[in-house]
Amino acid sequence: MDDQEVSTNKIPRLIGEENFIRWKVLFEVAVNYNNPELWNSIKDGQYIPSLAAKNSATIESKMNKRDDKALLMLKLGLSWEILTSVNHHKTSKEMYDAVIDMFEGNTELRDIKKDRLKQQLDRFKFKEGERLKSVLQRFMTIVNEIRTTDLQISDFELNKKLLSSLSGEWYIASKFIKEKVDFPNFK
Structure with a gap:
């Protein structure tokens, strides 16, 4: 199309x-x-x-x-x-x-898809040598698929997952972002 x-x-x-x-x-x-x-x-x-x-x-x-x-x-x-x-x-x-x-699929298959997406999000992490653009593309692919389901994950949780998945070189930047936007109880 x-x-x-x-x-x-x-x-x-x-x-x-x-x-x-x-x-x-x-x-x-x-x-x-x-x-x-x-x-x-x-x-x-x-x-x-x-x-x-x-x-x-x-x-x-x-x-x-x-x-x-x-x-x-x-x-x-x-x-x-x-x-x-x-x-x-x-x-x-x-x-x-x-x-x-x-x-x-039917309801059972949709539930399986939601479980698979939740697992993908949980296991999501930076790959050694990967560029930030690639990390963001992979992350947004998962997020966009999640949004086609009725799986409820807050923007806060998604942001938290992305920031905690970045490589060590992004540690200072992610820490600054967390403090600047006042991430409550973020560790």
């Missing part, structure tokens, strides 16, 4: 696992920006009006048309390989949930 392809008028395309997280965010933004009701249909499913409501048949027809349009937008955002795997779903919510499960 080139940056030029991403706009509120174009639907981002999911090609595979390598662009899933980006697609998930940009797809929601594009659909929600253009028609929040379509996004609601994808995310929450079709609204079923009360039978007692006046013109419930008219309302249900509008809801079905909205979901049909949301389903078409979703199909346009998927590569052929992915679409053929989920095309049997009849509502936009079912299809979207199937795509999410395909790339994020």
